[in-house]
Amino acid sequence: MIDYYLFQQINQFAGKWDSLDNIGIFFAEYSGYFLVLLLFNFLLLKSKKKYSIMIFQAFLSGILARLVIANIIRVLYYRSRPFIAHQVNLLLEHGAEGSFPSGHAAFFFAISTIVYFFNKKAGIFFFLISFLMGISRVFVGIHYPRDILAGIFIGVISAWLINKYGKKVINKFLRKRPDEIKE
Numbered sequence: 001m002i003d004y005y006l007f008q009q010i011n012q013f014a015g016k017w018d019s020l021d022n023i024g025i026f027f028a029e030y031s032g033y034f035l036v037l038l039l040f041n042f043l044l045l046k047s048k049k050k051y052s053i054m055i056f057q058a059f060l061s062g063i064l065a066r067l068v069i070a071n072i073i074r075v076l077y078y079r080s081r082p083f084i085a086h087q088v089n090l091l092l093e094h095g096a097e098g099s100f101p102s103g104h105a106a107f108f109f110a111i112s113t114i115v116y117f118f119n120k121k122a123g124i125f126f127f128l129i130s131f132l133m134g135i136s137r138v139f140v141g142i143h144y145p146r147d148i149l150a151g152i153f154i155g156v157i158s159a160w161l162i163n164k165y166g167k168k169v170i171n172k173f174l175r176k177r178p179d180e181i182k183e
Helices: 002-011 018-044 048-076 103-118 120-139 145-165 167-175
Strands: none
Touching (some): 002 120, 018 048, 048 103, 103 145, 120 145
């Protein structure tokens, strides 16, 4: 199976060099916090209204991707984590719940896609960090490449749906002042 073969090709380097292991662990485990902090830094820019809409859409698409779509798929289709099914170079502790699709990839690619819709340069940076996160989760032994690819697909589609169909509702919600709300 090509998925397991690609997993082996990436995971084989884990545990060989401390510096590479530390980089892999950082991206697999901690880079998501960096992206969330970076996302909120957009509020410091001049166009607060534009970027508050972006942040709202980003989290809405991330929630749709991770907590709704990815979890529904995990209920319908269980796939063991690589460290359960095979002998791997495991660098991170992780629960034995299903690995398909990657919730991290779904969430952070949804956020990255929304950022890209609002700011192309920042979006490319977000995509790069999210990609490194995905590869690192394979490297540390907790996901197969197909898990990551499915998460990417779910994240991008979720962001596209939120951006396309939720834009009017979100804009209307964020523009309403408390004195305009009727009971």
